[in-house]
Amino acid sequence: xxxxxxxxxxxxxxxxxxxxxxxxxxxxxxxxxxxxxxxxxxxxxxxxxxxxxxxxxxxxxxxxxxxxxxxxxxxxxxxxxxxxxxxxxxxxxxxxxxxxxxxxxxxxxxxxxxxxxxxxxxxxxxxxxxxxxxxxxxxxxxxxxxxxxxxxxxxxxxxxxxxxxxxxxxxx
Amino acid sequence: xxxxxxxxxxxxxxxxxxxxxxxxxxxxxxxxxxxxxxxxxxxxxxxxxxxxxxxxxxxxxxxxxxxxxxxxxxxxxxxxxxxxxxxxxxxxxxxxxxxxxxxxxxxxxxxxxxxxxxxxxxxxxxxxxxxxxxxxxxxxxxxxxxxxxxxxxxxxxxxxxxxxxxxxxxxxxxxxxxxxxxxxxxxxxxxxxxxxxxxxxxxxxxxxxxxxxxxxxxxxxxxxxxxxxxxxxxxxxxxxxxxxxxxxxxxxxxxxxxxxxxxxxxxxxxxxxxxxxxxxxxxxxxxxxxxxxxxxxxxxxxxxxxxxxxxxxxxxxxxxxxxxxxxxxxxxxxxxxxxxxxxxxxxxxxxxxxxxxxxxxxxxxxxxxxxxxxxxxxxxxxxxxxxxxxxxxxxxxxxxxxxxxxxxxxxxxxxxxxxxxxxxxxxxxxxxxxxxxxxxxxxxxxxxxxxx
Numbered sequence: 098x099x100x101x102x103x104x105x106x107x108x109x110x111x112x113x114x115x116x117x118x119x120x121x122x123x124x125x126x127x128x129x130x131x132x133x134x135x136x137x138x139x140x141x142x143x144x145x146x147x148x149x150x151x152x153x154x155x156x157x158x159x160x161x162x163x164x165x166x167x168x169x170x171x172x173x174x175x176x177x178x179x180x181x182x183x184x185x186x187x188x189x190x191x192x193x194x195x196x197x198x199x200x201x202x203x204x205x206x207x208x209x210x211x212x213x214x215x216x217x218x219x220x221x222x223x224x225x226x227x228x229x230x231x232x233x234x235x236x237x238x239x240x241x242x243x244x245x246x247x248x249x250x251x252x253x254x255x256x257x258x259x260x261x262x263x264x265x266x267x268x269x
Numbered sequence: 270x271x272x273x274x275x276x277x278x279x280x281x282x283x284x285x286x287x288x289x290x291x292x293x294x295x296x297x298x299x300x301x302x303x304x305x306x307x308x309x310x311x312x313x314x315x316x317x318x319x320x321x322x323x324x325x326x327x328x329x330x331x332x333x334x335x336x337x338x339x340x341x342x343x344x345x346x347x348x349x350x351x352x353x354x355x356x357x358x359x360x361x362x363x364x365x366x367x368x369x370x371x372x373x374x375x376x377x378x379x380x381x382x383x384x385x386x387x388x389x390x391x392x393x394x395x396x397x398x399x400x401x402x403x404x405x406x407x408x409x410x411x412x413x414x415x416x417x418x419x420x421x422x423x424x425x426x427x428x429x430x431x432x433x434x435x436x437x438x439x440x441x442x443x444x445x446x447x448x449x450x451x452x453x454x455x456x457x458x459x460x461x462x463x464x465x466x467x468x469x470x471x472x473x474x475x476x477x478x479x480x481x482x483x484x485x486x487x488x489x490x491x492x493x494x495x496x497x498x499x500x501x502x503x504x505x506x507x508x509x510x511x512x513x514x515x516x517x518x519x520x521x522x523x524x525x526x527x528x529x530x531x532x533x534x535x536x537x538x539x540x541x542x543x544x545x546x547x548x549x550x551x552x553x554x555x556x557x558x559x560x561x562x563x564x565x566x567x568x569x570x571x572x573x574x575x576x577x578x579x580x581x582x583x584x585x586x587x588x589x590x591x592x593x594x595x596x597x598x599x600x601x602x603x604x605x606x607x608x609x610x611x612x613x614x615x616x617x618x619x620x621x622x623x624x625x626x627x628x629x630x631x632x633x634x635x636x637x638x639x640x641x642x643x644x645x646x647x648x649x650x651x652x653x654x655x656x657x658x659x660x661x662x663x664x665x666x667x668x669x670x671x672x673x674x675x676x677x678x679x680x681x682x683x684x685x686x687x688x689x690x691x692x693x694x695x696x697x698x699x700x701x702x703x704x705x706x707x708x709x710x711x712x713x714x715x716x717x718x719x720x721x
């Protein structure tokens with residue numbers, strides 16, 4: 098790994114404790130490195146300063162590309178490239194295109210969003226991401242501080258006083 | 270906290286109802302001898318608003334059955350909307366009796382001797398459906414269903430009021446009782462709504478049928494119900510009530526408005542595409558008629574019931590801003606009323622023309638049914654050559670513009686406003702008759718802290 102971080106983190110048993118602790122850290126001007134939870138916690142995003150995701154805008158654009166690909170593609174094929182008559186319908190049977198256009202819109206939007214999500218988050222096959230504590234994917238809620246950003250002793254005492262059930266240090 | 274129906278609101282709504290009555294009176298005066306436009310207006314608005322009440326009851330039952338809690342803060346609004354089925358009973362009774370005693374000619378199947386072999390009015394296709402499409406089933410069937418629905422809705426409301434008086438936060442006993450009624454209501458509303466839709470609306474085009482029609486109409490009702498819920502809640506909030514109904518609740522209602530607009534489009538389009546693709550004469554006549562003679566309404570329908578809600582409500586923040594949400598709610602409410610206009614008016618126009626003995630009306634109603642050609646020729650022989658020629662010329666130029674039939678006129682919109690005010694008056698009156706939200710509903714805390 099290019100560079101490592103020395104971190105100190107606390108594990109909480111409940112998301113309510115976590116939310117209270119994050120609020121308190123903000124009041125104490127302690128710079129939180131990151132928060133890890135086993136499931137999305139309502140109201141957490143604005144507290145740790147995350148802005149609204151722009152993934153759905155990308156999704157809309159991918160979807161629109163899918164719409165144009167399907168509709169434009171079929172229109173070109175059936176009117177210019179290889180006109181055929183199916184069941185006595187015109188060469189440009191718009192209602193018959195709608196289901197396929199819908200399918201390709203969904204396909205492009207979903208695949209595009211998955212790929213974008215993986216690329217932005219540095220995920221994908223073969224990528225190893227450090228896991229702070231295995232239990233943060235199960236039942237623990239974690240607040241982590243970077244020791245180069247905050248005073249380690251101050252962070253530890255904050256974690257203990259705000260109700261963390263465990264406090265550990267680690268190099269990741 | 271209890272809502273108080275102020276005299277100002279009361280007077281405004283009563284004025285709206287009077288406008289509706291006045292418009293109906295004007296329609297009655299300038300009408301044909303069967304008062305087709307008048308009865309068309311009654312049928313159109315009565316079914317539209319009764320269906321909205323039915324869908325409120327349906328969605329409430331779904332929520333009760335599924336242990337949903339998010340809506341509980343404003344559940345009184347849905348209870349009040351579902352109680353509109355009581356008024357619906359009266360409206361449908363009027364329609365049923367008028368059908369029974371031949372006071373109008375909205376339904377082709379209701380013509381004298383239509384199922385009687387040898388009668389000049391005999392129609393082979395409709396005779397085959399006479400077991401379902403007849404005066405008795407129309408009146409008795411509709412009224413029995415309406416009575417059962419209304420009974421369940423009143424019981425759920427009574428239990429909800431009793432829960433507030435005698436229940437407590439941890440007491441689910443009232444909820445369990447409500448749940449039994451709600452669970453019984455679901456299949457009754459599911460199958461029953463198809464029955465009434467076929468009877469009240471689809472049977473106007475008696476030769477035609479579509480297996481998707483009940484879904485399509487039901488989706489139309491559902492979207493209108495959500496739109497009216499949003500508008501009633503916005504009104505009550507603007508009056509200073511329902512402060513615990515937050516932007517989160519509106520966000521979810523907005524999602525329902527968005528999602529069910531798409532569902533409506535899905536069913537509408539599926540019905541259209543299957544008929545277009547199969548290209549069977551007896552099915553295509555329905556859309557041929559509407560695309561050729563009602564093109565503006567046909568495309569407006571798609572524009573304001575699909576394109577507008579789809580693109581406006583797609584973003585997160587437009588569902589959370591009351592301006593955009595309220596605008597779309599009002600738009601699709603009118604949009605689905607226009608949708609009902611398109612379902613009802615073309616058919617009753619033909620039936621009326623036929624009943625009045627206009628040659629072209631008759632020709633239009635039958636012309637599309639290829640397998641009936643022999644019958645038509647035999648039947649049409651009496652009409653004479655010049656009428657046949659007239660019919661050809663008539664087809665070439667399309668139907669003449671006729672206010673109230675090919676396009677909703679001022680009087681139609683006035684009647685709509687009258688019925689809307691009747692609906693709102695009744696609903697707000699019921700909302701005012703109980704406290705706005707129950708503090709003892711087991712789900713009230715979940716609802717107040719609802720977060721999307």
